[in-house]
Amino acid sequence: MTKNIVILISGGGSNMAAIVNEANSGRWAERFGARVAAVISNKEEAEGLAFARERGIATEVVKHRDFASREAFDAALSEVIDRHQPALVVLAGFMRILTAGFVAHYAGRLINIHPSLLPAFxxxxxxxxxxxxGCKVAGATVHQVTADLDLGPILAQAAVPVMPGDTPQSLAARVLTQEHVLYPRAVEAFLATSVTA
Incomplete structure (x- = not known):
């Protein structure tokens, strides 16, 4: 049975694109029976949707503004995600805080990337x-999502130096370069252990 990966985005989807590219070049379908089955956004203008469509990946939009509560949005989002029978749900720049019920529904198969060396920041x-x-290093963390924001078990980290004169923008760009390497590797490692076990 195919192990479906569903990726949630809110914007450009550069981490999603890095994962899709690695899934293809790393032959995840052959090695793990895994594929990126769908890309879902809470914003119809999210640029990453076009990237996914161009590669034949199903795309869907569930607009959070259409719902009266966070719970109602998460319920609708879960319904759309579950249509794709996900073995893994990947948050890639998905800018919504998820409810405890949503997180519990995907317990053990919901991961996120955060632009700091958690548990810091x-x-x-x-x-x-x-x-x-005054940090000398910053970085990114891939972690399992739990009901506590950004505090789930750490799966992988990458560190980058904080340079003299860094601005938040220059540091973010340096961290993002590492995210594009780290996140696909972390997903691949997850597939190699949890999903195929």
Missing amino acids: PGLDTHQRAIDA
Whole structure:
């Protein structure tokens, strides 16, 4: 049976694109029986949807603004995700805080990437906070998602130096370059262990 990966995005989807490209070049279909089955966004203007469509990947939009509550949105989102029978749900720049019920529904098969070396700087403004704290290194963390924001078990990390004169933008660009390497590797490692076990 094919192990379907569903990726959630809100914008450009550069991490999603890195995962899709690695799935193809790394022959995940042959090696793990895995494929990126769908890309779902909460914004119909998300640029990453075009990338997915061009590669024949199913795309769907569930607009959070169409729902009166976070719970109602998450319920509708779950319904759309579950149509693709996911073995793994990957958050790739999906800018919504998910409810405990949603997280519980995908327990053990929901992962995220965060632009800091967790447990340092969970939440937003990570790069500014790292600079303000005088950190010599920053980075990114792939982790399992739990009900506690950015505090799930760590799967992989990559560190980058904080340079003198760094701005949040320059540091973010350096971290993002590493995210594009780290996230596909972490997904591949997850497939090699959890999904095929």
